[in-house]
Amino acid sequence: MKIALVEKCEINIRRNTIQGSRKQDFKSEAEYRDNFAKEKGFDSYTEYQNYLAKEKGFDSNAEYQKHRLKERGFENRTEYNNHRAKERGYIDNAERMREYMHDTGRRTPMSENKDCSVYLGIRVAERILAHVFKKENVERMPYGHKGYDFICGKGKKVDVKSSSFHSYMNGWLFQINNNEIAEYFLLLALSERYYGVVADDEKLKPMCIWLVPKDAIFIRRGGTKEFWDRVGIWIKNTPEGLREFEKYELKEGLEHLIECCEK
Numbered sequence: 001m002k003i004a005l006v007e008k009c010e011i012n013i014r015r016n017t018i019q020g021s022r023k024q025d026f027k028s029e030a031e032y033r034d035n036f037a038k039e040k041g042f043d044s045y046t047e048y049q050n051y052l053a054k055e056k057g058f059d060s061n062a063e064y065q066k067h068r069l070k071e072r073g074f075e076n077r078t079e080y081n082n083h084r085a086k087e088r089g090y091i092d093n094a095e096r097m098r099e100y101m102h103d104t105g106r107r108t109p110m111s112e113n114k115d116c117s118v119y120l121g122i123r124v125a126e127r128i129l130a131h132v133f134k135k136e137n138v139e140r141m142p143y144g145h146k147g148y149d150f151i152c153g154k155g156k157k158v159d160v161k162s163s164s165f166h167s168y169m170n171g172w173l174f175q176i177n178n179n180e181i182a183e184y185f186l187l188l189a190l191s192e193r194y195y196g197v198v199a200d201d202e203k204l205k206p207m208c209i210w211l212v213p214k215d216a217i218f219i220r221r222g223g224t225k226e227f228w229d230r231v232g233i234w235i236k237n238t239p240e241g242l243r244e245f246e247k248y249e250l251k252e253g254l255e256h257l258i259e260c261c262e263k
Contacts, residue, residue: 062222077231078178094144147181158184158211165192165207171236180228185212187245189235210235210248218244 026032033045042048049061058064065077074080081093090096139151148157159182163172172189179185189208214228222230235241242249 060222076178076229092146094146098144147179148183156183158182158186160186160188162188162190164190165237167192169234169236170238171234171241173232173234175232176228176230178229178231180214182228183214185214185227186210187212187235208235208242208245209250210245211250212245212248216248 026035030045037043037045037048040048042051046061053059053061053064056064058067069075069077069080072080074083078093085091085093085096088096090099137153141149141151147159149160150158152158159179161174161176163174165172172187174185174187176185187208187210188206189210191205191207212227214226216227217224218227218230218233220230220233227233235245
């Protein structure tokens with residue numbers, strides 16, 4: 001009975017998250033959910049989800065979600081989302097989401113929206129890659145290519161991830177999306193972007209650049225995993241946070257990227 005009540009509560013949370021009349025009072029979905037959890041006596045929505053998972057006999061919500069996916073025959077969330085998208089006639093979930101966002105007017109195509117963070121990140125990444133690989137034969141993939149953005153001169157598949165600085169978290173968030181195709185992840189930590197102001201990609205500058213191999217091991221609250229095996233990762237702009245990625249940072253200039261790819 002307890003599990004049934006918890007599951008019913010979860011359903012109500014999802015419904016309230018989408019249709020709640022108070023949602024307009026908050027700046028983001030994350031803030032709305034955290035507030036909802038605090039009303040229940042929890043510090044955050046993540047803590048609340050972990051509580052619900054423990055009620056079902058799991059150590060964390062991440063473990064519970066993996067269990068549910070494996071019950072349905074999927075290894076991870078990305079595989080599940082792509083399966084659902086293919087059932088609806090799409091190549092993958094990325095294509096489905098692009099169409100949905102464009103059709104509902106929530107997002108215009110990147111090539112048409114200069115105030116889009118993705119547009120800005122790609123533009124900055126293009127300038128960086130043009131500088132770094134000016135003497136290399138680089139095969140660049142079209143926008144939206146599955147798994148990686150380019151193949152360097154050494155034949156390595158590299159996925160470019162960019163993030164503008166989040167002052168409220170004092171760091172950068174990179175979406176990895178359990179990408180096991182790429183061999184390296186080029187992480188571009190960009191300066192802060194101020195929403196509500198006309199974007200200028202020329203003012204969005206790289207602050208740090210890391211080149212991380214897919215099999216690099218990182219420890220997070222969800223456990224010890226290879227770098228690719230996660231939805232996203234925060235890099236804190238603190239001595240401890242930056243030290244964790246220190247050996248992957250391109251300290252000797254952008255040209256160092258070619259040397260890293262050779263290893």
